[in-house]
Amino acid sequence: MGKSSDPWERRDAERARFRKKQGEPLDLFDELQRSQRPLGLLICLAVLLAAEIPLISSIVRLFLSVGAVVGLLLLLASCRDYAEPFQRYVRRGPTVAWAVCLLWGGVSFFLAPDRTVALGEGIRLLAGAGAYLVTSYALRERRELGLALGGILAIACGIALYDIAHFAQKIGFTNHFTADNISILGTHESIGSLLALLLPLALGLGLSGALPDWARLAAQAVVLILGFAWIMTRCRSAWLGGSIGLLLIGYLFWRYPPLSKKKEHRGAHSWRQKITSPIVIVIGALVVMALVGGLAPLLSNRVTGLVNLLEDGSLGIRMIMWSGGLRMLSLKPLFGWGLGSYLLLQGRWTNLGDGPEQVTLNGTGHQNIAHNYYVQWAAETGVVGLFLLLFSVFVLLFSGWRALARVRDPGERTLLIACLAALSGGLVEVNGSPAFQFCGVWAVFWSLAGVLMGVIRQTGEDPLPHRARFGYGIVALAAALICGGAVWLGKLLWDPRGQPRGVFQIMERTHGPYYPGETVRWRALYRNGWGKEQGSHPATTWVTPVWFEQGGSRVPRPVKSQEWALWREEFNASDLLRGFSELSLRLPPGETGMLQVQAGFEDEFGRTYSASRVVDVVEAPPAKKKPTAKLQPH
Template identity: 30%
Template sequence: MGKKKRAASEAPPPAVEAPPSWEGWGLTALWAAAFFGLALVGDQKVLRYKLLTAEAFAAAGLAWVFVSWAARAPALWRRTALDLPVTLYALGGLAYYAVAPEHGAAQGEFNRVLFSAAAFFAASQTAARLPRPELAVGAWALSGAALGLYALLQTRGGLGPLLIPQLDRPIATFGNPIFLAAFLAASACAALGLAGADARRRGLWSAVAALALAGAWTTQTRAAFAALAAVAGMWALMTLEGRRRWTALGTLALAGLGAAWFFRGRQWTHGLIWRDTLSLWLAHPWFGCGLGRFHLEFPAHASPALRALWPESKVIVNFAHNEYLQVLAETGVVGLALLAGVVGGWFRLARECAARAELPRRALLGGVLAAAGVLLVQNAASPDIRFGVSSFVVFWSLGFAAGLGWGSDVPVLLFPGRFAFAGAGLLALTLWGGMAVEPLLAQRRLFAQPSFHVEGGTEFDRAVAELEGRLKASPGDADVAENLAYLYAKASRWPEATRYFELTARLAPTRPGPFNNLGNIAYSTGDRDGAIRWWGRSLEVGPEQVDARVNLGKTLYEMGRLKESAKNLEEVLRRDPDNEKAQVLLKKMVE
């Protein structure tokens, strides 16, 4: 039989233009810079420069993809088995944010969920374009080795003339030993994958892995090594047989017993937090208490035993120290199912990687998947994925492995077309970027505000004398009394300021300002309860006020009354969406 002729109406398949070689090397440089940036950029509370670095590189990777769609036809989407679970995870975050009673409390976690999806798709869409994917993973492994060396030096206070601040539990550039350990454990897995993939440089990459692991050990983070052992055991079960399997498992068991003995003196309170987190979940089993609201709702469910260890007025329990329990408490069974879909996708890829000895780049893919697996397992006893850099590592690893090892290119939909999709993608990145940098911008605006207080002097004495003279001539003039009180307050002359603000309140009882300022003075002199009473009176007179409500929210936050604080700060943002103080305080609650 002859070949069937193509129907006249059937268009030929579009010709696929190979991307220019410089594009692949440019993407390689992008991801290498991303990992070196994560190692070098220091972390700081609220400002979170390290997180912003990771977000910037994830956004740059996606922007590169969108621009390439507009520049070259046909626009191709790298389809993977994890696209649907990650998309549902992101859409779930969007839905929970949309129905959140207080968007300020939910915004941080919503941003992290979107960032996780961005990191995944940036990696999945670019991994196959890299001419040598090993270089990007190598940059990651080397950055982990550098951090491991830095951690070792921190335990000694430096080496020779090189002086470094000495710490019992190093933090390197991460600000927290737990998050540093998570990155180092994942980096060691990436290095071991390279050792398996490159026989000529096996010694180099093994040394890189050893350095990362040595640095992780100095952090004394139990969850990191428990996760490493769990993933190693899983890999042994899936790839080894007979005596080799039992030897590997026995070695891991002995190492686990040794680690348990080494850490035997460390206090462990996670069990109390987990039990009380389950109590919080049972109060909202299906949809949870709300995205990002754990730290607000948990105190009401904290047991007396936990309160005795960590009093509410001194310690904020802002994490469940188990990501899966925290997701369950905040978003219920539905939210946990969305996260479980991502974890299940990782497990399917890991199982297939272990089962297929002929899989191209199997060792490299196995190392990257192991890195993601270590963090996913560590989340069972640690809040790692709540730290944006850990989220980046997990989802970038999943996207990289899925796109490189199992992805296939398909054209994007002809309608509305590649230009429309590229434009929509860039617009979405712009909106997300604005939300991501808002806490940093708010903090900078707050720092730039001039100081309220002034020094006394000749001009101050002259102004006081003039106002006191005017008040003596007109004892019922509330404006003069308030100006005089304000002047004394600027000079931190609290008794005089209090006397004249109280006079103003008697002369003009419908003015909210004097009550607010009396609250400010009470706060400045250490009387928080008195300050709360004055601010309450101020808000009774003028409920529309912003300053008094910000002050009230700040003080309630400092007293550990987070739910009341957040309620007032959310009301501030409803009236003044750009209020820097409210934005920063809501961010600090989960730092």
């Protein structure tokens, strides 16, 4: 036979000459070659998570995110063969809905008010797309899927161990424990979302009898590490999402037990086996670690706030953020305001966080995020984008649930149950968390979604079975009802009827008389119709101050001074997201007259207010001569 003309086939034939026979010791280099696709995926995910570390400069984090996205796309392009033909792959229900949702995100990019902010959101969407395509389309075998899951858990363990060590060494049991110093990823919400997503996954692997003993024991150790860090985060949305995932793990293991063939015909477990079962050991260890690890006094306030939700200040702030996003949706219900628009414009409806100028120049943080991914995505992409997102994730979960009854292999059923529970908990958790706005957690979520698709593919069912079309219709109806309810609620919140108008005014922060060359400072104040004072930043718009000359022309002219600036002063120590808008101006030397400053304000219902203030600038009195000190003789 002549040599093949295909260079890929020649390369495989050459490697086969040196491949070790069955039973011979494993070659580490050969194993790395076989696992190059999952290892490349894990490297890219680790880089994306590193891009969330606030200790790294913003420009370096941007390069890390872009580099990881490019790496995922190159990894996908470098694959010689994929898990299945492309035509069959794109016909699968979850993939079709996901692809259309991604394309609509690209359309929203061109509708964005600021392309720079939208570019950051576009990079995040591409990170999730690359992770999903690699896991669902490039990883062919169950071994590769399992290696990808194990690597993701190993990365999470490294982050959790660092945070636990930081808690023990830097914070201690007696010092103040705040949300800003809890994790290497930043606040408690970022790490809490990651742990809430992966803890059910690790528990599902640790409870399965289909895995080897060493793998099951390693997974149980991972549960202890992630579980302790999960409790330590004190993030209530992460507690809720993780608890949903853990409860779903218990139900699915009871309903579809992934037992190995050796254990399928055993009788009922004895009471000793129940006491020593992995789930009892794991729960008991977590309770002991929480009690003796110094977490009990730290958790008491968070648990109290979780019970008394109406008295929780953070819930009130989130309600303002959510209502602002729904009002944005009600004003542009079909297409939304464009990708990244919530970060820029939310202050017009919430009076929280930073204004558009500050976001454009310096960026922003959690204060300009809606802390509800569905609300923020709806405000930016409209009803069309919200429907596509909900339909894609609902179809994904629906397909995974249908596959449970068809999967017979215990290992595949374990992966399916673990991914279903993890994804369900993550989707619940982001109702009160900003985690999906960051590339790392977003890419991890879609990596698990891709693993779920890979396991569904192993069932061999037709991509679009006729008997599943009724279920797809129910899923689409549920997504449509949620979208309609969001628009209706936004219209209800936007209705100003029954809400009295507030009062807007400008107050001087400095006291006169004012002389040329001095600095004058004003503050914008707003009280709603019920007399409650609210923050005035960033909804206040200041007008350039003008002069009215005394004894001359009454035509105003702009002040010829470049030394003026806008300030944001904190509302109070317990509400750092609100702030007063202030203006400071250094009076030009040698000019006197009347100085007028004016500002406009827009409340949460779109009603406009205006206020002005006039001060007199007079000539400075002659400086008094200081008496000279007389020299005294020694």
